[in-house]
Amino acid sequence: MKKLIKVFLIVAVFLQFVACENKEDITLFNQNATERLNERSKELSDILLSSEYGWKAVYFTDSTQLGGFTHLFKFKDLKNVDMASDFDEDTSIISSEYKIELGSTISLLFTTRNRIHLLSDSDNYPTAELRGQGYKGDFQFLYYGQENGEIIFRTNRSFEELRFEKATALDWSDLAKNTTMRANLTGTIDSSLFKLLETNDGSTIEKFDFNYDSASRFSIATSTDVSSEETISLAIAYTPTGIIVKPALTVNDQKLSVFTYDAGTGNFVATGTSGVTATIGSTDIPPLLTDDYKDLLRGKPETGFAYIAEYLEFAPTNSGLFLYLLNEINTGLPQGVAIDRVQFTFNDGSSNYVVYTFTGGRAPIFHFFTTTEDKVKKSIILTSGRWTDQNGTRINRPAYLKNLDDQIMNPSGLYVKKENFNIAFSNDIYTFTSTTTPFRITTYAFQ
Structure with missing residues (x-):
């Protein structure tokens, strides 16, 4: 009998507990879906x-x-x-x-x-x-x-x-200061094209070729150590005092995401503890020199490269100076006429030439050149030769092409680099960059 009474008491307590719980549930579910949404709407x-x-x-x-x-x-x-x-x-x-x-x-x-x-x-x-x-x-x-x-x-x-x-x-x-930081990072039409990311873990410095596209606010940094295949991709946002990166850069197990602009050096610096830092700055020469130019020298197989406006106008590796000179030409041409291609051909028999082609029915123009190498700079020098029309008839250099062509035929030479990305097609991307001016043109390879 005592056991039976104990069981009744336990059941009674349980039922009372459930009743209390049910009262709360009833209160909660007295609201229909619309009422709950309306409450949530007011909350927001x-x-x-x-x-x-x-x-x-x-x-x-x-x-x-x-x-x-x-x-x-x-x-x-x-x-x-x-x-x-x-x-x-x-x-x-x-x-x-x-x-x-x-x-x-x-x-x-x-x-x-x-x-x-x-x-x-x-x-x-x-x-x-x-x-x-x-x-x-x-x-x-x-x-x-x-x-x-x-x-x-x-x-x-x-x-x-x-x-x-x-x-x-x-x-x-301070929002307008973000655009100032954008200018500080991207530079002007006269700024160096080469940027370097350096990480310091407190004892060892690693260097990366830092390629930044201002339109997409995205960068890809490639190790300058030829034995390394490490790349770092960073999405960038501007602040009034510098930039933030996503994902955070990991250096010696420390997460660095906030870079502060140093007006004295022009660098963006992220600082951790125990000597850990990361720095983005400019350099006068490419952080990573390549031998890619050697495939273009005399005696090598025929190769071709072309800037095609329809697909490469927005290439992140085009420099501001190149785009400025291109626009200068197109603005001066008759309506409906514009540069369509700037195409390089190397070792077509004994000939090398640049072909300038146009929209609007204007005939192409050929500029022949010879090549030499600068082994110290790891660059190629294109030396100007004759100009011809599409029929091979000699012509004088068109005045409107002078400024662009002078950059290509820079007597100090061009760096040549096979890039690690593609644009629209599977063709390799090669860039030709002046060794002395902020000029760079982006091309498809045809090999």
Whole structure:
């Protein structure tokens, strides 16, 4: 009998516990799906309006090939938002509209065009590989709650995490400094084309040839140690004082992501502890000299290389000076006529020549040259010869080609490099870079 009473007591206590639990469950599930979404919607609206200076997001749309873009948002009410970004030199504040959208989940949707839409425009792409994809950005963000004062979103298309952190007054006033940092990193049309990444683990320095594409804000660094195949890919975002990189650079087990600009040296420096550093700076000669030019010398098999405007205009390895000279030529030509190709042929029998071809029906022009090597610089020198039309008839050098052609025929020579990437096609990419000026042209190899 005592055992039976004990069992009844246990059951009674259990039922009372379950009853309490059920009351909480009833309270929770008294709300239907719509009510829960509405509550979640109000929660997000309240958060967006709660920050005095709005919110900041550094948006890496695809850190495997694109850098980050800083956006500032000030949500003024339940409909209107002010926005600014460092996408380009225009860091002004622009007003537009947004809404909190109810679907299978709650999302923040920017409904009228503003700076965030520059990343989602498929016709606005930074590299040939991203033709039709733009910057792979989004303008609708799914709400996933808060953490440590940040709002957690996921992008609607790619489901990548994006966090909004509270902005400050300085974030707005200093945004234009991001574009200054961009200029500091990329340089001007007269700046050296060669950049070096040095890592110091406290005892050993490693050097990398640092190739940076300003349009995509993405870099690939290749070890200068010929016995090493190490490469480092870094997505870059600008700050008022330097840059941040993603993923963080690992040096001696330390993660370095924040590089500060040193105006005295022009370097970007990340500092860890115990002597660990990483430095990005410029150099007057290529960090990694190659023997690729040797395949172009007299006596070698016939080879060809061509800059093709349709596919290589946006090549990250074209220099500002080359693009400037190309535009100078095209601007001076009749409407509908422009340079289509700059094509090099080496060892066609006993001949070497550059062919300039044009759109708009203009006939091609040939410039013949001879080659010699500079073993010290590891470069090739193209020495000017005769000019001809397509029929082989000698002509005078066209005045409009002088400035571009002078760079190619630089008496100090050209560095030749087989690059480690492709553009649009499987053809190897080769660059021809002046040894004395910031001139570099990107070509397909035809071998």
